[in-house]
Amino acid sequence: MRNGQTHLFIPGPTNIPEAVRQAMNVPMQDMRAPDFGDLTLPLFPGLKKVFKTDSRVFMFPGSGTGAWEAAISNTLNTGDKVLMSRFGQFSHLWVDMCERLGLDVVCIDVDWGKGVPLDEYAKVLEADKTHEIKAVFATQNETATGVTSDIAGVRQVLNALDHPALLFVDGVSSIASIDFRMDEWGIDLAVAGSQKGFMMPAGLSMLGVSEKALEAHKSGRMARCYFSFEDMLKMNDDGYFPYTPPTQLFYGLKKSLELMEEEGLENIFARHNRLAEGVRCAIAAWEGCRLCADDTKWHSDTVSAIVVPEDVDAKDVLSIGYHKYRTSFGAGLARLSGKVFRIGHLGDLNEVMCLAALGAAEISLYEAGAHIELGSGVAAAQAHFAGTAGASMKIAAE
């Protein structure tokens, strides 16, 4: 039975703007045609603007995980020592990939609810006098816990010690949604995927690569083939790809970049912050619930992971939301299963969509046995939205 819309409030794939969906509805075309570059070439400067880099951006057919692998396999050598931290399922998976690709991983485990441990990084890097550590990894936005880390801070740590390690940043759930400055923060490899802030289907992974990383690529000996920078470099400048590219996704990206340009990156960040604040007000109003992020400095503007009361099973909240209210929330991942559900508030989203998400979350929590007052979260978010001017309202008024 279909009665009205289903609702998607997971932190990726996110809601796709109608204009982007329409833009992808095109007939197939020849990816070796002489004018194929008319479509593809403008995408590179468009992406560079979003990454805030003057260096290189690659696009691989694949999900964000593919860009992780591309970053590693193109710039490092088997056995290289790398510094990482783990504080949620996504940072965990990145560590796992590095280990499986044969890197010598120094991993700092942090409580799930906190982010990249700058002091610990500084200690490890300071002790590394011979610069054995070739790369430092940081997950800017841990999507499993709703924790945002200080990437400029990681750069400062490296600079203060004059440490030459490459800086890898997972920006899959942050780039195009919250502040990200590849060049200014001295990021060497910046990983993104199409189905989060870029408001597109999954299938395109984007990777920002600094000049220094391109240099490292020349001596990197790890086996690579599908994700080879070299093959991309040979073809990209003419607008072509070493294998069949996802043409429809390029049309989608073209439209999504246009929408971002129209709204303005800073307005996009402000909108995400405003919507996230509304969600956080609601969570604060729900008796017995709290954010997984354990300090305001970690609060993510793209996803909120909500710890439910002890006597409530978060899986029930998800199930009631999905089956009874046709609304999807993000599940609690790995050790957070049953304890946490997540509201994704990134991409193509506005106040009323957030209120709908909160209304559905609230009734699902209530029916799952949480002793919260119906309407309390929605009212708190409404009060926040009513009491603050919105970037999106300003655009609508213009």
Ligand SMILES: *Cc1c(COP(=O)(O)O)cnc(C)c1O
């Ligand atoms: C979604 C996500 C990934 C994985 O991306 P896929 O597109 O599913 O491969 C990696 N890191 C973070 C932070 C994410 O949010």
